[in-house]
Amino acid sequence: MNILLDKSKTVSLDGRGVTAVLGPTNTGKTHLAIERMVAHSSGVIGLPLRLLAREVYTKVAARVGVGNVALITGEEKIIPPNARYSVCTVEALPRQTDAAFVAIDEVQLAADLERGHIFTDRMIHLRGREETLFLGAATMRGILERLFKGISIISRPRMSVLTYAGSKKITRLPRRSAIVAFSADEVYAIGELIRRQRGGAAIVLGALSPRTRNAQVELYQSGDVDYLVATDAIGMGLNLDVDHVAFAQNSKFDGFHYRELTAAELAQIAGRAGRHTRDGTFGVTGQVDPFPDALVEAIETHRFDPVKVLQWRSADLDFSSIDALRISLDRPPAIEGLTRALPATDQRVLEYLSREDDIRSLVSGRARVQLLWDACALPDYRKIAPAQHAEIVGAIFRDLVRYGHVDEDYMASQVAKASSTEGEIDTLSQRIAQIRTWTFVSHRPGWLSDSTHWQEKTREIEDRLSDALHERLTKRFVDRRTSVLMRRLRENAMPEAEINPSGEVLVEGHHVGEMQGFRFTADRTAEGEDARAVKAAAQKALAAEFELRAERFAAAPNGDLALGSDGILRWLGAPVGTLVATDDVLKPRVVLLADEQLTGAARDKVAARAERFVNYQIETHLKPLLDLRDAETLTGTARGLAFQLSENFGILNRRDVAEEVRALDQDARAALRRLGVRFGAYHIFVPALIKPGPAGLATLLWALKNDAREKPGYGDVVAALAAGRTSIVTDPQFDRAFYRLAGFRNLGRRAVRVDILERLADLIRPTLGWKPGSGKRPEGAYGNESFVVTPAMMSILGATAEDMEAILKGLGYRAEAKPAEEVQAHLAALGATETAPAAEAKPAPAAETTPSTEEGEQSSAAAAEETAGEQPAAEAPAAETATPTTEEAAATAPAGEPAAEEAPKPVLVWRQARFERRPQPQRDRKAAEKSRNRDARPAEGRGQDRPKKGEGKKGDQRRPKREERPVKIDPNSPFAALAALKEQLRK
Structure with missing residues (x-):
């Protein structure tokens, strides 16, 4: 078909035998073309995309057999020897063919600025022997009718709205x-x-x-x-x-x-x-x-502005020279309705290479010019700068001229650069674009010495890169877990669920969250639809799991359950409930930590088992409290004292109940002892409740009642209980009552366990009762009913000398500071063989653990109660220190004097406050031994063999009345001077 180039003459194109099938999308145009092509003996169809060409190739091959269909694109060629049908991209369509049928799809792309001239060229020159179809949008109707005289137009409506x-x-x-x-x-x-x-x-x-x-x-x-x-x-x-x-x-x-x-x-x-x-x-x-x-x-x-012009570039090229080729490419069209296309990539590369002297020197003759133009047709898949693309084209052209083919080493190096599958999406996309360039080169006839090898090589690399890119895209933009779960939910199928021993929940093999106790926690990374799918799938899959767990929990042994210091009830380590306080501190309520799926009878079983375990813990660990509260055998003062002990979790300061203790007879005391009560020098308490287990439970119940679990100090005391500490540094911001409930007494900056204080009393009592000449001097005895602190005292308390000062003052002792030399001389005069006073000794390390509270109890309980009188003087309020302490003396020292450490520090000598009655020393060792033996008897046997009043001779015996001894008055005491003055006034 000849096209006149003289603009003074306008010609038209022959459209006879051409049918244009036009309409919007979803009209079945491509399907029609396939049906028409396979109805002919041979055919060629051109498609706008390699992807679409591959899809149509698959459909046609399924109809007529793979051996009858060829696939021809710039990067892929499948050409069976006897192929009757060819599926091509438009760029790969031949300009002439002997096929019976020709179809060109998406002809509206002839108006595209970049690719339009290729569509226009094939529409003008390519015809089928029997039938030619143009497929495209309805906007092409007017321009096709103007350009192609005699063309048939068929409009197809859209099949859906x-x-x-x-x-x-x-x-x-x-x-x-x-x-x-x-x-x-x-x-x-x-x-x-x-x-x-x-x-x-x-x-x-x-x-x-x-x-x-x-x-x-x-x-x-x-x-x-x-x-x-x-x-x-x-x-x-x-x-x-x-x-x-x-x-x-x-x-x-x-x-x-x-x-x-x-x-x-x-x-x-x-x-x-x-x-x-x-x-x-x-x-x-x-x-x-x-x-x-x-x-x-x-x-x-579907009504749009019609296409008015088509892009066109001359196909009648002059290869006599580079300049002649450039001029022929710029030739304007001679047909109305066509417009000269803007320079495409191949033309821009030609312009760039034509300015290089070495390229011009290689281009001699028509064949070389045509070879250069063929090289310029290399697509710019990478979309890089024209100069960079031109460099690749130039290198290929130089090899073709010098060697007759592209250099194998150059080809191998370029392919190797694109072969790695490492990297992210953009990197892989660039490598795919790069390998597509060399795939195109491998399919150009005569460009490679072993084109088959490189076609296979580049195809294999492109496939690997494509698979890797698909994997990266899927990993980045698709949550496989959610997609699987959503599909299963849409199918209304029961997902397969699995729970491993650690509580991880897998649905269809995908992690969806964790099941702890009776609560499911969805994967924290799930958001939006993902979270909804995870939750829905888990609920559906775990519907039966709650029932099974409820049955196992209801039958679980006590060893599988634990009540933590935070009030959380755990089953095999998983939280299943939390305690909340009620009006009765010993009867907390259990609130289940369970999802809504735990309902009905299953939930009732779980609640009943949890309540039963909590009650068992309280009845076991706090049994002495319950026994004191419910003791029906006690009457009068004893019953009131028992009630106070139960209300105060088993610990009372002796000074606070001195009158009640004084009013108890021996039978009442024995009855209280049988209930586990110990009468100490400083406290009336139940030793069994000071053990870590009972004390921890008591502090928890108090913390629940007073909402103190989150307050400062709670965790420290609980940790001290668990470690068996004898004393700890207190937190001034925390409620002091809490330390008492834990079995500690606040003394200065430390809280000391009450049983340890009683052991301290055992150490102090002999020192106060010792007099020169009455036997071996106990350690720390100073004479004159006073003592100095010894390392043994500090050791059992885990306290320093400064701590001991505050502790002893809190217990009701007063101190007198004396020069160290005087104290040493006094002790030497008494024949001291013991260690030096604690004031000069290094601070004792804090004791971490001590024997259980029962140890040593019998050694001091009887002596503390029977020989100390009704109200120990050690319980008296602390008196003011008679002399300044070491720190006060240092603070008031005149400036310029030597530092305190240059002179020996004064030693504190302690004595009981004189304005309170103090315990009497033991009358004799026999009485003390008798007292100890009485308390050492089992509680249930104490007093059972003593006859009641009126039941025989022994029952008629009465305990002799204790002889009152005059209280010695310290002549140095201001109270002595006051007493003498009163006596004179009385006389």
Whole structure:
């Protein structure tokens, strides 16, 4: 077909035998072309995309057999020897053919600025012997009728209705939606948002290899994900089950500048919504202004501005020289309705290489010029700068001229650069684009000495890269777990659930969360639709697990349950309940920590078992308290004292109940002892309740009642109980009553365990009762009913000398500071052989553990009670220190005097306060031994063999009345002077 180039003459093209099938998307045009082609003996069809060519090739091969169909693209050639049909990209279509049938799809692309001239050229020159079809949009009707005289036009209506649905946020788009953007960055951002909120999306970009795009499309088509994020690459050839198309952008860079899409372009993409007779919708996201009414009407009715001109470039090229070739490429068209195309990539590369002297020197003769033009046709898959692309084309052309083929080493090095599958999405995409360049080279006839090897090599690398890219895209934009769970939920199938020993919950093999006790905690990384799917699948899969766990918990032995210091009830380490206080501190209530799925009889079983365990713990550990509260054998003062002990968790300061203790007779005391009560020098207490277990439970119940579990100091005291500490440093911000409930007494900055204080009393008592000449001097005895602190005293308390001062003052002793030399001399005069006073000794290390509270109890209990009188003087309030302490003396020392450490520190000599009655020393060792033996008898046997009043001779015996001894008065005491003055006034 000849085309006159003289602009003074206008010619037209012959359209006889050509049929144009025009209409919007979803009209079945491509399907019609396939049906018509296989009806002929031979045929050729040109398609706009390699991806679509591969899809049509598969369909035709299924109809006529693989051996009868060829696939020809720039990067892939499958040509059986006896192929009757050829499926090609438009660029790969021959300019002439002897086939009976020819079809060119998406002919509206003839108006495209970049590729349009190729479509126009094939439409002008390529004809089938029997039938030629042009397939495209209805906007081509006018221009086709003007250019091709005698052409037949067939309009096909859309098989489904396309409706505008307005604007919606991306996260609220319906399932089976495609979100369209026009930059890779925007596509990635939307994909990540969809993954977080809705479980995942497939990604389709024009830069992806066909293998990767097919894999991503299959991911969507199979239902693994419900959303597709794509560029306008889905606008042609991809047949998808899309119900809604949402535009996240409406402008793009077309290779020359940014512009808004035309109504026809928007309709081409929006038309992907709907499948066959199923209707579809389109709209925008919150990032795009709603479409105006006129645009909406145009898309819904498929009425657009007609195409007025087609892009054209001369096919009659002059290869006599480079300059002649350049001139022939710039030749204008001679047909009205065609316009000269802008310089394409191949023409721009030619312009660049024509300025290089070495290239011009190699181009001699028509064959070399044509070879250079063939090299310039290498597609720029990488979309790099024209100069960089031109360098690759130049290197290939130089090898072809010098060696007759591309250098094998150069080819190998370039292929090796693109072979690695490491890296992220962008890196892999660039490598795929690079390997596609060399795949194209391997398919050019005569360009390689071993083209078959390189075709296989580049194809294998592209497949590996494509698979790796698909894996990266899926990993980044698809949550496989959520996609599987969502599909199972849609299928209304029961997911397979598994719970491993650590509590990890797996549904369909995917981690969805953890099951601890009767609570399911979903995976914390789950968000949006992901979280909903995880929760729904877990609830569905774990429906029976709650019933099974309830049965196991109800039958669980006590050893599997534990009540922590935080008030949490745990079953095999998992929390199942928490305690809350009630009006009765010894009867807390258990609140189950369980999901709503634990209901009915199963929940009742769990609650009953939890209540039973908590009650057992209280009845076991705090049994002495319950016995004191419910003791019916006690009467009068004894019963009142027992009630006070039960109300105060088994510890009373003796000074606070001195009158009640004084009023007890021996029978009442024996009855209280049988209930575990000990009468100490400083406290009336129940030793069994000071053990870590009972004390920990008592402090927990008090903390529940007083809402103190989160207060400072609670954890420290609980830790001290667990470690068996004898004393701890107190927190002034914490309630002092808490330390008492834990079995400690606050003395200065330390809290000391009450049983340890009684052991301290055992050490102090002999020192106060010793007199010179009455036997071996006890350690620390100073004479004159006074003592000095010894290392043994500090050791049992885990206290320093400074701590001891505060502790002893709190216990009711007063101190007198004396020079160290005087104290040493006094002790030497007494024949001291013991260690030096504690004031000069190093601080004792804090004692971490001590024997149980029962140890040593019998050694001091009787002596403390029977010989100390009714109210120990040690319980008296602390008197003011008679002389300044070491610190006070140092603070008042005149400036310039030697530092305190240069002189010996004064030693504190302690004595009981004289204004209170103090315990009498033991009358004799026999009485003390008798007292100890009495307390050493089992509680249940004490007093049982003593006759009651009036029951025989022994029962008639009465205890002799204790002889009152005069109280010695210290002549140095101010109270002595006051007493003498009163006596004189009385006389």
